[in-house]
Amino acid sequence: MKILIKNGRVIDPSQGVDEKRDILLEDGLVSPAGGAARGADGDVDETIDAGGLVVSPGFVDMHVHLREPGREDAETVESGARAAIRGGFTSIACMPNTEPVIEGDEGAEFILARGREAGLARVFPIVAISRKLEGEVLSEIGAAMRAGAVGVSDDGMPVMRASLMRRALEYMKMFEAPVISHCEDISLSGSGCMNEGNTSTLLGLKGIPSESEDVMVARDIMLAEMAGSRLHVAHISTRRSLELVAEGKARGAGVTCEVTPHHFTLTDEAVKGYDTRAKMKPPLRSADDVAALRQGLKRGTIDAIATDHAPHTEEEKDQEFDLAPFGVIGMETALGIACSELYHGKVISLPRLVELMSTNPAKILGLPYGTLRDGAPADVTLFDPDAEWTVDEREFASRSRNTPFSGWKVKGRVVSVIVGGKVLMRDGAIAS
């Protein structure tokens, strides 16, 4: 099966490429004959005209929550994989805090099988650090990694016991994969439900101080250095956490971090009006934090954009702010928001955007994607950085609707998505 993508602006940071060129996909791989195929329209099966579009390696979302098994009413592996395609993500890595928890070889194999059945975006399991996510003893990490897991995390929860986190970091040295940490000191967050600051005082809501994240980031970086191991800080949200990551990197520690689109776009002021679609963990922070995150994206302290896509049903979110569950979805708005806020907002360039959404997340998880070099799997995302559209969650493929960007006008839209040489979305429509 030969597909020619022509006239597009190919941006592939893994090769340092940003230029107009044609790409030929053959039998599910990027063909070395790409350049030479210019004009050879005759012997290809499909030609895609990418004029005016960016041709990027498929996006990789390294932090999503699919609610299968246990809460299929909110999301399943399949609906999540479909939402991923609409968002331009050809690969996603899902967190283990389902019911039951994803752990061991059985858990890993379950997710991989469901992903294969769905036949949409590639789905990779991140498995639990602690058995049943109880934070007490290690789960069978080795068996899970052998079965195809790409990392370990107790996300949703922090690993409160430093000794357990240390063991997890040491143990993971057997595998070329990161320990992904949800950095939060539960005793400091307490029953807080939004950022602790002027807005929380105004609204009378209990606050989660930034320090609740900062102390754990500090602890985890130190433990990672002690173990000589790889740490990835999930959903970073504060200025201080970023400083700690930057210092750690300067010392040569194996630490990376990710940021969500809602964290670099919204401040805690979005909670005014008590809209539960502005409630998530870590919470939306102050304007100063948001400014620091944008600096971090620009400077390279932040390695990846990951959505922390957290589906909840309308009933769940339709409660008093205090009682509603934490979390917002994000796969189908990620590019639109990132493009509008960061590219059009003149914070970063398009190649840097592709690096954040594809190259780096693939590298951190050790996946052979995030690149369009010869012979690489044909995972390609075509997007129009200038296309304007309005966010209407009723069009989403996700089973849930809890987005804070409802009704937003954004600039930057996914057009077509190819996974393993198969066109799964064409001109904005999922191919059946």
Place this chain on the structure above:
Amino acid sequence: MTRKEKARIMDEDDMTRATMRIAHEIVEANKGTRDLVLVGIRRRGVPLAHRIAAAIAEFERKELPVGTLDITLYRDDLQLVAHQPILRKTELPFAVDGKVVVLVDDVLYTGRTIRAAMDEIMDFGRPKAIRLAVLIDRGHRELPIRADYVGKNVPTSSREIISVKLSEHDGEDGVTVEELKP
């Protein structure tokens, strides 16, 4: 303390003749080679035992079994030495029960070495008889032990040392008397 040579007692030919005579005496006393085994006491008793066995093989056309005995673990003076002596192996490739064991050593002096050798042999079984063959008997027994076959009797004073050289160990054959000088 240094050692100074005083007199040469036996040369190579003397030793060969003595060995040959001892070999004949052993076989004569035993009325043949039946049940006869030779056991050399480490270190210099061992090559002597082999020489005697070779001699016997020549005139009797019979290869007698030869064993090696290290008596270190049976010494009565281990608690008096600063560090334990180097231990070598005991190898007796035959059962001792019912055999006429001829112990072979180079010099018989206080008799303590032979006492230890006999104790060790007895721990291996019950020989029919134990006999003793030595190249030199220098007197000064401290225990009631006597040799059955002697190469040469050499009266000495306790300040003197009998030095037996065997080509297997020392590159040459010969027996000399040396004196300890302060």
Place this chain on the structure above:
Amino acid sequence: MKFERGNLLGLEELTGAEIESILETAESFVEISERPLKKVPVLRGLTVVNLFFEPSTRTRISFEIAEKRLSADTVNFAATTSSAVKGETLKDTARNIESMGIDMLVVRHSAPGAAAYLADILECPVINAGDGSHEHPTQALLDLFTVKQNRGKIAGLNVLIVGDILHSRVARSNIFGFSKLGASVTVCGPPTLIPPGIEKLGAKVSYDLCNSLPEADVVMMLRIQRERLKDCFFPTLREYSEFFGLDGEKMKLARSGVTVMHPGPINRGVEMTPEVADGPYSVILEQVKYGLAVRMAVLYLLSGGELSSEDSH
């Protein structure tokens, strides 16, 4: 080169030559256990006390038999039934026993450095039968001896020690012993059980047993204790033996003629399947046999007296 120390506390302080001389001496003791009368009088009249504060069957019995075969009088002291329970300090216990005129002490204790501590305060020679996670010199010596008897030499061999290195005195002593005799040592286990700085002691580190097996001439499997589970060093015994246990499948990666060892007691099915433990490459029972000869050699070498003597007629 003779072994001329007053105690055997560990292999770290010994030279390769001293270790060689102990092994050579052990050669002569192998034969004694094959005699009809398995006894020599060399330690007759000497009293040796086995002071064991940690439970141990095989090591204590091995020392006891070794002592008895050398005609020594043996006294056994097991911590549970004794003054340790009544609250007596280690120092007082040892001093009291020494006042009864003992000639040698064999001690096993859970505190690293206990043997050295006793060697300092007592007059008689002290043999370390295991002090916490620090050293177990007679075990390493018997391991070295077993390899020597089986393979003829130690220099140039690749030795792979697998398991809970962090808590293992056997591993430490063996790293010293094998390195000093010219072998190359690699330790292998989950990263949580490899102590920091082990490279400085002379060992290479591997987290992948299958990767390291093909190059190993000697594979030494260490015992895994169930207590390690609750301290989260690894998730389950099942996962541990998947990755670090020796079974028929993994043995296919090993060299033919590889020597497989274990200090015992074995957790069958965890470190090793019965097939491997009882298989043709296993020298585990020989280790026990040679353990006797090695311990006899050590007892002999440490039993020397005070004055020097001339070794001639």
